[in-house]
Amino acid sequence: MVYVLNKNGHPLMPTENHAKVRVLLSKGMARVINRCPFTIQLAYGSTNHTQKITLGIDSGSRHIGISATTKDKALFEADVELRNDIVDLLSARREQRRSRRNRKTRYRKARFDNRRRGDGWLAPSVRQKADSHLTMTAKVHKILPISDIVIETASFDIQKIKNPDISGTDYQNGEQTDFWNVREYVMFRDGHVCQCCKGKSKDRILNVHHIESRRTGGDAPNNLITLCETCHKGYHKGTVTLPQKIHRGMSFRDAAFMGIMRWAVYEKLKDLYPNVRLTYGYITKTTRIEHGLPKAHHVDARCISGNTDAVGDGTVYFYKKVRCHNRQIHKCTVMKGGIRKRNQAPYEVKGFRLYDKVSWRNQECFIFGRRSTGRMDLRLLDGTHINASVGYKNLRLLKMRTNYLVESRHTG
Missing domain, CATH: 3.30.420.10 (Ribonuclease H-like superfamily/Ribonuclease H)
Known part of the structure; x- marks a missing residue:
């Protein structure tokens, strides 16, 4: 299918007459606008008859x-x-900013609650x-x-997914009704008993533990579990293992x-x-x-x-x-001598950028990794590896990277 634009750039009905398209291109009566999907623009005036699409x-x-x-x-x-x-990147940015402010501006007054979200904020x-x-x-x-x-x-x-029998006023009386916060509800749900040792440690101090990290699992009750302080500290030190039956509930x-x-x-x-x-x-x-x-x-x-x-x-x-830019300048891990390695790769390597569409051995693929020596990691959009190390001299640039990578497949 070839998509057609008129002289003024407005879309017309597409065509499957590839022979006519080749004639128009060879005579200079049309020019290629895009390779995928293949789109041409006419260089002469034409009718604008269209169908309902x-x-x-x-x-x-x-x-x-x-x-x-x-x-x-x-x-x-x-x-x-x-x-x-997006969620992971924002969480990483939040951690790095908190760390930087603690190092550089320790005595600055907190400003976490002085923002106003406009109408329609998402x-x-x-x-x-x-x-x-x-x-x-x-x-x-x-x-x-x-x-x-x-x-x-x-x-x-x-709520219906969680409780198929819910109806009427039950929607206003959820699982956390009459509890001050999530922490109080989780401890009540678990009977104020450590879910790891079941009270064998004799530690009366209870903590609420995230089964998955807060970055990925959030603060939902099905991602929280009650642990005594002994088991909680031991888990984070690696000396205590949680029972296999403890796992995060359904994610919504x-x-x-x-x-x-x-x-x-x-x-x-x-x-x-x-x-x-x-x-x-x-x-x-x-x-x-x-x-x-x-x-x-x-x-x-x-x-x-x-x-x-x-x-x-x-x-x-x-x-x-794909993401447009990587704004993190340095890696978090500090090397010997207090040197922090840069996290940003060069903008261009041997004339190629990340996510450029290239041709290698008559196969179209994308650059998913680059090395300073000019070796490229080639893959398809579904992650299929084509070759992990191809010299840049063997590649032919088809299309420079855009925010939306595209490839065509024949489904039969």
């Missing part, structure tokens, strides 16, 4: 499914992998995912004349993401584009099962668009969102 968006916290379809043809389908490292991890939905929608609008947008929004009843992070993000994305889409409407997951699932389609993000998006019987050429574009 519906864009289906399967929203998610880890993946986005996209499908732009007409009544009988799938014109563009994509699976987008979102970033999930946490950085949620905002990044919402912005990715909007960015991918804009990318599709640049190559196709979209008429309608249908987005699936998921709503999760977390993705459900919380979707609950916060879905309305923010929908309201923003309505402000940017006309003819935006909602659908729901149970409708998508029923449609997919009735038509005997496989479970995939782009297939769900095709069902969401309402043109379930649309047939494409088997090409699905895989996008991966």
Whole structure:
């Protein structure tokens, strides 16, 4: 499928007539705008006849499914992998700033509670995912004349997942009702008994311990356990091992993401584009099962668009969102002599940057690692290793890095 823009840069209907495209390019009547997905722009005036194209968006916290379809043809389908490292990066930054302020500005007055969040504020991890939905929608609008947008929004009843029998006023009386804080509730839940030694240490001082680190597990009650101070200190020293039955409970992070993000994305889409409407997951699932389609993000998006019987050429574009910059200047570990090694690699090595799309032995791949000697680590977007050490002289640059890496795959 070749996507076509008119002379003014507005999208037209795509074409599968590759012979005509080659003629236009050879005669200078069109030029290549993008290699993947392959897009050309006409150099002469043309008619602007278009068909009705519906864009289906399967929203998610880890993946986005996209499908732009007409009544009988799938014109563009994509699976987008979102970033999930924002929470870890913010936690690392918070630790490093606290450490630096303790070293450099120990006597400065605390200013942790003097910020005011504006209306519509979203946490950085949620905002990044919402912005990715909007960015991918804009990318599709640049190559196709979209008429309608249908987005699936998921709503999760977390209390219902925890307690299937919940109803009525039970929603107002959760598990932490009448407790001052989470710590008090966790100790009451555990009977004020150490869950490691069961009181054998005779230590009456109790602590609340994070089963997973607070960075990854948070302060949810199912990530907390009551330990006596003896077992708590021993665990962190490595002399005490917790019983195998102690493990973190079910995580609802993705459900919380979707609950916060879905309305923010929908309201923003309505402000940017006309003819935006909602659908729901149970409708998508029923449609997919009735038509005997496989479970995939782009297939769900095709069902969401309402043109379930649309047939494409088997090409699905895989996008991966990567971080723009690494702002951490030095590594945390101090070397001998008080030297702190730089954490930032050179901006460019032998003319290549991180995440550049290159060709090696007629195979398209991406640079995931570089060495000062000019040896490159080549991989595909799904992490498949191509070669861990290829000389830069054997590579041909196809496309410089962008925030969204893309490769095409034929699904058959």
